[in-house]
């Protein structure tokens with residue numbers, strides 16, 4: 046039985062907690078004085094200057110590789126498992142996994158093609174945002190093609206096995222432009238991890254999210270675990286991995302796993318709108334912010350990325366140029382005119 050000292054402590058704690066509770070009658074149920082408005086209809090000077098985000102129809106063209114001409118063409122002839130497009134006149138690239146009959150499961154060839162396309166979108170300075178999606182409405186991606194799983198990893202016929210999707214995850218994570226996962230249908234297994242490594246996820250109402258690894262004898266103990274834990278918290282991450290449950294788009298949004306849910310018919314329109322909104326902002330600010338947002342979690346690699354951005358910016362300054370010029374002119378550099386800022 047509790048003695049009187051323990052009871053006193055318990056009573057004090059209860060009264061501290063109850064003092065912070067608002068009696069139900071006092072909880073405001075209606076906002077009288079504040080006019081609520083959506084971000085797009087805000088009437089402040091910032092929104093007057095910047096205006097509405099354009100909503101015109103996007104025009105996609107098969108992408109030509111950067112450096113191969115005007116940016117459009119039919120290099121896609123080389124692609125079997127993906128479709129690579131660029132929006133005409135705006136800085137959006139779209140990469141589509143094109144294996145709908147397999148719910149867009151990836152095989153090694155798919156990963157190789159995805160990596161080529163992402164590399165091109167990175168190098169093409171006219172591209173500012175990249176959309177990753179799956180063909181059709183049934184699946185974004187259902188992970189590794191289990192028919193090609195070997196003891197060494199995933200292998201196309203006559204090839205060595207590898208877990209090459211891990212390289213793609215790193216590539217997306219380190220790519221200095223935002224990558225948006227546009228998800229309709231299933232994003233499960235390795236496909237779920239792909240959407241998690243993207244910077245943003247926009248889902249259709251029919252989207253379904255989840256891990257299947259422990260059901261099929263697999264697991265991703267890398268980004269698939271650590272990034273998930275960051276996104277949904279350690280308890281929910283354990284639930285997702287241990288139980289292998291599937292979650293609706295609305296549940297995923299509530300969990301912080303995705304950014305927004307839209308009707309299936311509006312999925313691309315809304316995703317393009319997000320891209321256009323991002324493209325109005327400073328590419329350098331976005332580049333550095335992406336690196337900064339990943340830096341702590343990515344350890345030395347994260348610091349390297351962020352540090353690289355600092356060097357990149359420094360190379361464009363007079364101070365940086367003076368160092369290089371002096372070296373080339375075989376003279377000592379004159380850094381005296383550059384401020385030693387507080």
Ligand SMILES: CC(C)(COP(=O)(O)OP(=O)(O)OC[C@H]1O[C@@H](n2cnc3c(N)ncnc32)[C@H](O)[C@@H]1OP(=O)(O)O)[C@@H](O)C(=O)NCCC(=O)NCCSC(=O)c1cc(O)c2ccccc2c1O
Pocket residue numbers: 146147148150183184187188189190191192199208209210211231233234235236257258261263264265266
């Ligand atoms: C995604 C589904 C829930 C969809 O179910 P639905 O009923 O709509 O469709 P079907 O099941 O009939 O599928 C149609 C058709 O596609 C084939 N298919 C679907 N997914 C795959 C797949 N991943 N691999 C191979 N084939 C697939 C299916 O067999 C049907 O073919 P038919 O010939 O019968 O028409 C459901 O399909 C589903 O649960 N799929 C499996 C999801 C899954 O378990 N994925 C693998 C998880 S493991 C993984 O992805 C993975 C990959 C890596 O590279 C890693 C690397 C490093 C670490 C970990 C890794 C990892 O875990």
